[in-house]
Amino acid sequence: MAATTLHPPASRALRAKRRRSALRTLGFLSPWLIGFAVFFAYPLVSTVYFSFMEYDGFAPPVWVGLKNWSYVFNDYALFWPALRNTLWLVAVMVSLRVLFGIGIGLLITKIKTGAGVYRTLFYLPYLAPPVAATMSFVFLLNPGTGPVNTVLESVGLPAPGWFTDPAWSKPSLTVLALWGIGDLMVIFMAALLDVPKEQYEAAELDGARAWQRFRYVTFPNISPIVLFAVITGVIATMQYYTEPLVAAKVASGVIGGSGQQFEPGYPDKTTLTVPQTIYNLGFQRFDTGAACVVALVLFALAMAFTAILMRRRSGFMSAED
CATH class of the missing domain: 1.10.3720.10 (MetI-like)
Structure with a gap:
């Protein structure tokens, strides 16, 4: 019975230890994660987004679907x-x-x-x-x-x-x-x-x-x-x-x-x-x-x-x- 009552606190302590380890690891990785998100992930997602837009850098982008893709492969x-x-x-x-x-x-x-x-x-x-x-x-x-x-x-x-x-x-x-x-x-x-x-x-x-x-x-x-x-x-x-x-x-x-x-x-x-x-x-x-x-x-x-x-x-x- 004692072992049964002690099991949940031990389990919670183990989860807390794993959580602290994960946070510590995340802290060490954070400079790379920030750099990856700012200099790779965000530009890549933006490039995909603007590839379906008519955008000249000044006016708001307008959705045109596959028009840009067709123009590049067929007309450019x-x-x-x-x-x-x-x-x-x-x-x-x-x-x-x-x-x-x-x-x-x-x-x-x-x-x-x-x-x-x-x-x-x-x-x-x-x-x-x-x-x-x-x-x-x-x-x-x-x-x-x-x-x-x-x-x-x-x-x-x-x-x-x-x-x-x-x-x-x-x-x-x-x-x-x-x-x-x-x-x-x-x-x-x-x-x-x-x-x-x-x-x-x-x-x-x-x-x-x-x-x-x-x-x-x-x-x-x-x-x-x-x-x-x-x-x-x-x-x-x-x-x-x-x-x-x-x-x-x-x-x-x-x-x-x-x-x-x-x-x-x-x-x-x-x-x-x-x-x-x-x-x-x-x-x-x-x-x-x-x-x-x-x-x-x-x-x-x-x-x-x-x-x-x-x-x-x-x-x-x-x-x-």
Whole structure:
């Protein structure tokens, strides 16, 4: 009987203890929860809301249903070229940056003398401001007066149009991205230097050649870093805005000043990206509803790419990871 009468107070004490623990945990989580609600959840919900509204940023929003979605997918001429360009950059630029970053990292780790100098030289371009770096690249690759084409012509090689040629504009942006490879180089160098030397020694004793050592020793150890580089690269490329916009403006002759006409995506919409269409709709045409539709498409694509890569992580990571 005594045990029966003591059970409810003990149960209440246990519930109170759990409640205090939950409140303590909530208190520690509150900075992140507030930041998540203010900077992610609220903007996302607002974007979904305004995608069904006719809103110019000044007059009260008016419900229009799927009108904005229909306009973006069927009538907005810049959306599909921008989406194709962005997907091309995701597939080509991200792949080449990861491969180039691994290659430069391997090269620097093998250098015995002056490794610090080479590491600095490769990292410095990453520190250059994007606008200044892009303008410099466009001037260097200018098909008429640029020194790159002058050197190519002097040795009898064909001189491309680079940023003025629709066939070369996206490859030129890729070259610019490879020039600023310092961020990935440093990350991969840290991963490569962390590979156990004992595994290399064992592979050499087994007669493994350089490619076999990379495939069976190096890559399995750095595979989590490769996955990280691919995912962050995809997300960053989906938001690619400054470099293609500046390159298109400089190549078309529109560097600055008021009253100048500028064709987005010059030349022939090949440098147009999805973030540029969001700016065009939201801040040039004041069509906030359509801009929110494009923003949601961009968000959905980034989430889809990330989910696919995470589900396929076994292709990047070894079983032990």
